[in-house]
Amino acid sequence: MTAPQISIITPMHNEADNVEGMVRETAEGCAALAPFEMLIVDDGSTDATVARAEALQSEFPWLRIIQHKKACGQSSAVLSGVKAARAPICATLDGDLQNPPAEVPKLVKPLMADQTGRVGLVAGQRIKRMDTNSKRLASRAANTLRAWVLKDDTRDTGCGAKAFRRDVFLLLPFFDHIHRYLPALVKREGYEVILVDVEDRSRVAGTSNYTNLHRAIVGASDLFGVWWLMRRRKLPVVSERGHSDAS
Template sequence: MERPQPQTPRITVIAPMKNEAGSVMALADEIAEACAPLAPFEAIFVNDGSDDGTAEAIAEARRRHPWLRELRHAQSCGQSAAVLSGVRAARAPIICTLDGDGQNPPAEIPRMVAPLLADREGRLGLVAGQRVARQDTLSKRLASRTANALRARILRDDTRDTGCGLKAFPRHVFLELPFFDHIHRYLPALVRREGYEVAHVDVSHRPRGAGRSHYTNLGRAMVGALDLFGVWWLLRRRKLARIERIDP
């Protein structure tokens, strides 16, 4: 007897993870609850070269949740590379990303994808979450505020908080973008560069429940300066052609 084929999911939730064993099961359980009204759905936990018990925790979560998939990097490649791997493997036309540390509440997923599910014209290229009452250290909040202000002034992307992990977009739009490391911080500007609209949704934020952050303020600042210049250059060089007619 042939096994029934799974339905094509409406959305794919992607969570990059590096050494997040303590967050896996709770995150999977919350995704299950939040996405039940959106079924069929799937989630891909991208294990980005973890050397703790993340793989074992994902395996346990998969036994409870058959819609959960694991994608594993042999070595750590960073958040943007993990998102790209997840998008390439996704089976749904709509993607929603969130951080794997549990600070982005999965309960926000339906609000993130709703504008895309309602977009019949295909004009919307990104729904960007913007954290309210951010639950991070003071130094991290101040560094993020400075970086966001500088980015917004130079790129004019009209986005208050591009570092939020909660984002939703059509799969094909993300795959059209020029990929580089840390692209996840510049999606509003790059999506507009391709001629799509960007919507914003204020989302809640939680303290980290387990594990530790893999970023430092100094490291972010150093790579951020180069990335900002590179994205500015990309925006300056883009010319969109409007097709008026195609003769048969």
């Protein structure tokens, strides 16, 4: 199989009813990016998620399946996908089909066009949240607090639709829920972050794996940790003096 130019990583936990739709929409919406690969990272599902993905592999040879024996969380699933990816550019989509796969070309375009090597992340920002009122209010409060503390100039870090350089992601200090702080951490490494508006859709199958209380509890400690990391990072300005004799 030809080496892919884009790796599309989709974490899934008990998303059996969304697998086929995700794969078929990716085939249609990302056709212009060929050759690409899609990695479904099954995070310890107890339903038929893996079986339904495997049933599609003969039809879609670019589909790969990475499996966690037990659930480790979305960030761990993203990391497993990035480590297994064969392309220099990775894109992530939530496995519930709320992020349309047709948005991936828009996300990867700035990275593919970048000739400077300075763009590290393209972060999707949902134009209109298609969640419950309680989730939208909780997310708005969390984003406001995060933006004030981290100064990351991003209004919606919870959006799962993102694209980034694989090597840049692997530079970042890994922790659970890192996927919510990628803009701040990529900037911490000295790379540029580009923001792109993307569509958001309502979940049509399965149930959410998160609650507002769970997000609030882990968010408080994570925010403090990322603030500490931002304060402790010092990027040197490096120059080479003289020259070496290669003869």
